[in-house]
Amino acid sequence: MATITSKAPSGATGTPGWVRWVNDHRKWLFAAPAMTFVAALLVFPLAWTGYLSLTDAEGSVRAESEFVGFQNYLDVLSDTTRFWPAVGRTATFTGVALLFEMVLGMAIALLLWRPFKGQKWVRVAILLPLVATPVAVGMMWRLIFDPNIGMANQVLGWIGIGPQPWLAGEHTALPTTIFIDVWQWTPMVVLILLAGLTSLSEEPQEAARIDGASTWQRFRHVTLPLLMPTVTVAILLRGIDALKTFDILYATKGRGGGSFHEVETLNVYAYGLSFDYNEYGVSSTVLILFFLIIIGAMWALTARRKEARR
Amino acid sequence: MSLTACGGGDGGGASDTVRVTLANHVWTENVKQALPEFEKQTGLKVEITQLGEDQLSDQYNVKLNAGSADIDVMMYRPLQEGKLFARNKYLADLTEQVKSESWDFSDFQPGPVQSTTYESKPVGIPIITEQEVLYYRKDLLEKAGLSAPPKTLDELKAAAAKIKESEPDVAGFVARTGKSAAVTQFSSFLYSFGGDFVDQSGKSAVGTDAAKQAYAYYGELIKDYGPANVSTDMGWPEAMAIFTQGKAAFYTEANSLYKNATDADKSKVSDQVGFAPFPAGPAGSKPYNIPSWALGINDASENTENAWKFIEWATGKEQTLAQQKSGVPGARTSVWADPEGVSTFPEDLAEAIAASTENGVGHDRPLVVKVAEAREIVGQPIVDAITGKDAAASADTAHTAFQQFLDDEAE
Numbered sequence: 100m101a102t103i104t105s106k107a108p109s110g111a112t113g114t115p116g117w118v119r120w121v122n123d124h125r126k127w128l129f130a131a132p133a134m135t136f137v138a139a140l141l142v143f144p145l146a147w148t149g150y151l152s153l154t155d156a157e158g159s160v161r162a163e164s165e166f167v168g169f170q171n172y173l174d175v176l177s178d179t180t181r182f183w184p185a186v187g188r189t190a191t192f193t194g195v196a197l198l199f200e201m202v203l204g205m206a207i208a209l210l211l212w213r214p215f216k217g218q219k220w221v222r223v224a225i226l227l228p229l230v231a232t233p234v235a236v237g238m239m240w241r242l243i244f245d246p247n248i249g250m251a252n253q254v255l256g257w258i259g260i261g262p263q264p265w266l267a268g269e270h271t272a273l274p275t276t277i278f279i280d281v282w283q284w285t286p287m288v289v290l291i292l293l294a295g296l297t298s299l300s301e302e303p304q305e306a307a308r309i310d311g312a313s314t315w316q317r318f319r320h321v322t323l324p325l326l327m328p329t330v331t332v333a334i335l336l337r338g339i340d341a342l343k344t345f346d347i348l349y350a351t352k353g354r355g356g357g358s359f360h361e362v363e364t365l366n367v368y369a370y371g372l373s374f375d376y377n378e379y380g381v382s383s384t385v386l387i388l389f390f391l392i393i394i395g396a397m398w399a400l401t402a403r404r405k406e407a408r409r
Numbered sequence: 410m411s412l413t414a415c416g417g418g419d420g421g422g423a424s425d426t427v428r429v430t431l432a433n434h435v436w437t438e439n440v441k442q443a444l445p446e447f448e449k450q451t452g453l454k455v456e457i458t459q460l461g462e463d464q465l466s467d468q469y470n471v472k473l474n475a476g477s478a479d480i481d482v483m484m485y486r487p488l489q490e491g492k493l494f495a496r497n498k499y500l501a502d503l504t505e506q507v508k509s510e511s512w513d514f515s516d517f518q519p520g521p522v523q524s525t526t527y528e529s530k531p532v533g534i535p536i537i538t539e540q541e542v543l544y545y546r547k548d549l550l551e552k553a554g555l556s557a558p559p560k561t562l563d564e565l566k567a568a569a570a571k572i573k574e575s576e577p578d579v580a581g582f583v584a585r586t587g588k589s590a591a592v593t594q595f596s597s598f599l600y601s602f603g604g605d606f607v608d609q610s611g612k613s614a615v616g617t618d619a620a621k622q623a624y625a626y627y628g629e630l631i632k633d634y635g636p637a638n639v640s641t642d643m644g645w646p647e648a649m650a651i652f653t654q655g656k657a658a659f660y661t662e663a664n665s666l667y668k669n670a671t672d673a674d675k676s677k678v679s680d681q682v683g684f685a686p687f688p689a690g691p692a693g694s695k696p697y698n699i700p701s702w703a704l705g706i707n708d709a710s711e712n713t714e715n716a717w718k719f720i721e722w723a724t725g726k727e728q729t730l731a732q733q734k735s736g737v738p739g740a741r742t743s744v745w746a747d748p749e750g751v752s753t754f755p756e757d758l759a760e761a762i763a764a765s766t767e768n769g770v771g772h773d774r775p776l777v778v779k780v781a782e783a784r785e786i787v788g789q790p791i792v793d794a795i796t797g798k799d800a801a802a803s804a805d806t807a808h809t810a811f812q813q814f815l816d817d818e819a820e
Contacts, residue, residue: 158778159497160474246638248654267640269796354463355785358588358641358792374467375781377493 145390152383160379171384181360181368182385186392188273188356189364193341196280200337201330203281204288209318211289212296229286237350240279241266244351266351272361279347284340288333295329296322331404335397342393345370365389426454427715429482432465432702435668436537436737437484440723443731447722453715466490473499473707480707481716487524487533487703492778494705495527501706503531506717512725520771521700521740533703534724535740536732537665540765541597541696541773542758543685544652544660544670546678549579553658558685562601562626565659565688569634572658581634583648583657584627586795588788589781590644591627593773594661595791596697599623601690606775606787606811613815615787616808619692621801628794641792653677661687664762665701668736671755684757686764698769700740738762775811777818786811 121128152171156164175182211222228236243250244265252262265275299322307321323330345366348356355371356363363371365385372382431437437459444455458480460468469490472480485494494500507514514522514531521535543565545558553572559565569581585591599605604619614620631639636651643651645662649669652660653676660670664684673679687696704724706716722728729739734753744750745766751759775783786807793803 158493159499161476162497246640247636247651247656252638262638264638264640267638267642269641353587353642353644354589358586358788374470375785376779377470 148383148386151379152387154380156379156383157381158377164380167380171381172388175381175384175388181363184360185363185365185368188362189342189366189392191273192277192280192344192362192364193338195274196277196284196341197334197338199277199281200285200288200341201334203285204292204333205330207285207289208292208296209322211293225289226286228283229290231283233283233346234350236279236283237347240275240282241351244275269359269361272352272357276348276351276362279351280341280344283347284337288337291333291336292326292329295326299325328404331400335400338400339393339397342396365392423712423714425452425715426456427481427712427719428456428458428479429484429719430458430460430465430468430480431484433459433461434484434537434702434737435665435735436702436732439732439735439737440728443728447719450722451715451718453718455719462486469494469499473497473709476709478707478709478711481710481712482719483705483707484536484702485533485705487521487535487700488772488774488776489780491524491533491703492527492776493780495532496778498708499705500527500532501708501710501713503534503706503717506721507531507534509721512721516726516741516743518740518742520698520769521703524700524771525703525705533705534720535700535703536724536729537702538699538738538740539663539665539701539773540698540738540762540769541594541661541687542664542667542761542765543687544662544667545683545685546655546658546681547683548678548681549576549658550683552576558683559659559688560685562598562688562690566626566630566634569630569659573634576658579655580636580651580657582630582659583635583651584631584661585645585648586631586635586639586641586643586792588641588792589784591791592784592788593697594663595623595627595788596770596773597661597687597695598627598690600695600697600770601687601692602626603690603692605770606783607815611815611819613808613811615790615811616805621804623690624790624794624804625800627791628797628800631795632797635795639795641795653679663701664758664765665736665738667755667758684755684761686761694764694768696765696769697771697773698766699771699773777815779814779818783811783814786814 151160153166153168154164155167155171156162207225211218211225231239244267246252246262246264246267249265251265255261255263264271266272303321303325304317307317312320343366344364348362348364348367349370352362354375356367366389369382369385369389372378372385376382431440437457441457444457447453448455458468465484466489469480469483469485473494485491485500491500517535518538521538522531525531525533525535543558549572550556550558550568553568553575555568555571559568565582571581572579573581585594596606599620602619602623604617604623605614608614608617636656640647645666648660649662649666651657653670655678667682667684668675670676670682671679676682687694704720706713706720710716726741726743729741730744730747730750733739733744733750736753739745739750754762774780775787777783790800790803790807794800
């Protein structure tokens with residue numbers, strides 16, 4: 100502020116009042132578009148959802164609803180038939196998918212790290228799943244995994260393995276969707292890790308090689324620690340995305356995550372509450388809780404990252 | 410909220426453009442073909458948005474919830490969403506409009522009209538009616554030495570067993586298996602066993618002996634004689650695919666979808682499909698006979714007059730007859746009385762439909778406000794029975810839950 104006011108008098112004579120006003124408030128003015136955008140598209144919807152979660156809104160959000168305090172939260176948190184199993188499935192889905200994606204992603208990134216003949220083509224092929232739209236991917240795998248007319252069982256038949264239920268099975272549906280997620284998103288992890296690997300300097304590797312470290316030792320004690328910041332970024336990005344997965348699950352199993360809610364994660368559950376049951380109050384409650392879970396997971400990861408830096 | 414403002418802004422006044430939202434259906438394809446004629450007659454422009462059933466519901470939930478005026482005419486499912494939409498005041502009162510004499514409201518079948526009426530005011534015009542019939546494969550029946558399609562549910566089971574035994578690659582029977590999707594097609598089984606979802610006094614009836622028998626029968630038919638590794642997510646597209654790929658001998662489904670089975674472009678067995686009335690159970694043959702779709706006017710629309718013009722044309726005698734001739738069963742009595750109106754149906758299908766309209770039940774799902782939730786509750790025993798769990802125990806659980814649901818809704 101001091102600098103602005105000290106400058107103002109120099110040109111003050113003859114400058115219209117509004118120019119001076121603009122000059123005085125420029126830090127607010129320049130930030131205004133971005134702030135309006137954030138307010139309209141983030142703060143307002145979030146606040147509205149928060150408000151709805153405290154009401155018994157159902158049927159139509161324009162219909163009259165009553166303020167019920169934290170009743171919805173009590174109901175949802177004590178619901179062991181839909182809510183907690185959905186939390187469990189969300190955690191399983193994210194945890195298992197993330198684990199496979201990181202391990203596979205790291206392996207593929209290491210393979211692609213050193214230049215080799217035809218590398219360009221291999222890279223393109225590996226990145227292909229990433230550019231397909233998840234709904235189309237879901238539909239494709241749904242056809243492949245159809246227990247009666249799908250290709251997967253035909254291929255299994257050639258090598259003498261009997262038909263599997265895949266997406267149709269009560270206990271095989273979730274693993275199958277995890278497989279689809281891994282198929283689609285491992286390339287993204289590869290991409291991030293590869294970027295990290297390429298930026299690593301050669302010296303520590305050479306030093307380790309001269310000291311007689313084996314390939315595994317070099318990976319474990321040189322490459323991995325140096326790559327840790329990138330790995331954390333990959334986990335963070337992919338983890339949050341996996342938590343929020345909806346498209347693949349909905350395209351393969353439909354409403355409610357299948358007849359036994361086999362793949363009903365929190366996102367699918369909240370969607371069903373809104374669009375099938377029109378229970379806007381309860382749905383908002385689930386979404387707010389889900390939001391808190393994601394923030395919690397993010398916080399835990401970034402806290403670890405800071406700790407590791409220290 | 411800003412979206413609402415935009416929607417209201419450009420929809421102002423009686424525009425010459427009527428915005429119509431329709432579901433993917435043979436009916437819609439026919440309307441699109443006939444549309445130029447309507448546009449020429451009236452000088453109006455019709456903008457059609459076409460969506461799948463589920464996407465259509467979601468679209469309505471979003472737009473109508475926001476009070477958006479950018480839908481004028483809406484195609485909706487009276488039994489699925491009718492009560493909810495009317496209660497939420499999404500549907501305009503059509504009392505004045507239906508008085509149009511040349512259009513003749515009294516020509517509509519009373520059953521369908523009842524389900525598009527809310528608090529004794531008409532809020533929708535039924536366009537498509539549906540009855541459940543038995544689809545079957547003539548060649549497979551002949552091969553198995555059966556001279557005629559089964560007349561009772563016992564015969565159906567025996568025939569399905571026989572075919573599955575002689576043709577290991579072909580299922581004896583297929584039908585919808587998804588918890589929610591199966592409810593409507595299961596309802597005819599339930600009625601034919603003497604049950605219903607709700608009894609006379611408004612209490613849950615899914616725990617009765619009749620209901621338990623129906624659940625067990627339907628589940629067993631699919632578990633024992635259905636496709637191997639049957640999925641419990643099948644709606645009509647999946648079940649129909651199995652039938653039209655030649656992988657099943659019998660299939661119970663809504664007649665309005667019959668073109669999918671008899672059209673050579675869509676079906677590998679188009680020349681071998683036969684139709685029969687719904688087989689009789691202990692309580693006789695009691696298929697549903699319902700209005701599956703209706704047209705309504707968005708209460709927030711600012712173009713109601715032109716919207717009605719579209720409805721008046723699309724539900725008029727001429728269009729209804731044309732629709733029915735192309736295979737869409739209509740809701741006007743005159744088109745059923747007209748020999749021309751039934752001329753294009755396969756003969757056995759016309760007979761099956763006639764039988765269904767005679768002894769049909771006017772609903773195929775619980776008649777409540779929150780239909781989606783109710784369907785999931787009463788549908789649970791279906792999937793439990795299909796996967797080999799105890800159908801009776803599951804029906805008892807569903808009964809308790811459904812009674813609770815009804816009590817909540819009555820509050």
